[in-house]
Amino acid sequence: MKPAERLVHRAGAGSADSGGTPAAKVVDFHKEVHRAYLEELGPSERAALLSWGGFTGTFAAVRGITYSIRSGKGPFHNVSAGSTHLHHYLWGIAMLGGVGAIAVRGSDERRRHPAVALSYGTGLALIVDEFALLLDLQDVYWAKQGRVSVDIGIGIVAAGGTVFAGLPILRRLVRNRRPARPA
Structure with a gap:
């Protein structure tokens, strides 16, 4: 399990749409930024x-x-x-x-x-x-x-x-x- 996944798992959060805990929302935003970083920049x-x-x-x-x-x-x-x-x-x-x-x-x-x-x-x-x-x-x-x-x-x-x-x-x-x- 990756560190970000452990944070989501520990926070007990579901998907980004599930209105999870504040910690899960931070992790979801971090994932979104990281995905944009990899996909938008060479x-x-x-x-x-x-x-x-x-x-x-x-x-x-x-x-x-x-x-x-x-x-x-x-x-x-x-x-x-x-x-x-x-x-x-x-x-x-x-x-x-x-x-x-x-x-x-x-x-x-x-x-x-x-x-x-x-x-x-x-x-x-x-x-x-x-x-x-x-x-x-x-x-x-x-x-x-x-x-x-x-x-x-x-x-x-x-x-x-x-x-x-x-x-x-x-x-x-x-x-x-x-x-x-x-x-």
């Missing part, structure tokens, strides 16, 4: 969506964590090796190095694996978030006016790219939710 489109999604999610998470560290709130702390602070762009460069190695030397099956596309978007977000540091513009990185505008700009681009890459799925979900027209 391999390249899936890779683009995963890359944009990885970028958007990582960028948002890193911004939240970074602000938490900066304000001294929450469980997060800077990572250091001895007295040297390790910026998160280093992890992004390592991820892109791994993606590049797979692209150059990996089989078609490995290059097309969803984790490669997700890693690409994630690694890129880790680098882009600290781009000012890479350019040695340290004073600009935390200047409030500059930082807020950069965060908003990159956030809008990331969200827009993710939505654009997922449009075929969104169109199908909207189409499936409309009531049927009488013949």
Whole structure:
């Protein structure tokens, strides 16, 4: 039994039309999204969506964590090796190095694996978030006016790219939710 089927079984739900439990409805919606993902997007489109999604999610998470560290709130702390602070762009460069190695030397099956596309978007977000540091513009990185505008700009681009890459799925979900027209 697949994990999604176990959830439906545990929830005691029937079909999507049976008005099952809220958990069953979530599982049914998840199945509908997954089916649309597989049927509406080709391999390249899936890779683009995963890359944009990885970028958007990582960028948002890193911004939240970074602000938490900066304000001294929450469980997060800077990572250091001895007295040297390790910026998160280093992890992004390592991820892109791994993606590049797979692209150059990996089989078609490995290059097309969803984790490669997700890693690409994630690694890129880790680098882009600290781009000012890479350019040695340290004073600009935390200047409030500059930082807020950069965060908003990159956030809008990331969200827009993710939505654009997922449009075929969104169109199908909207189409499936409309009531049927009488013949």
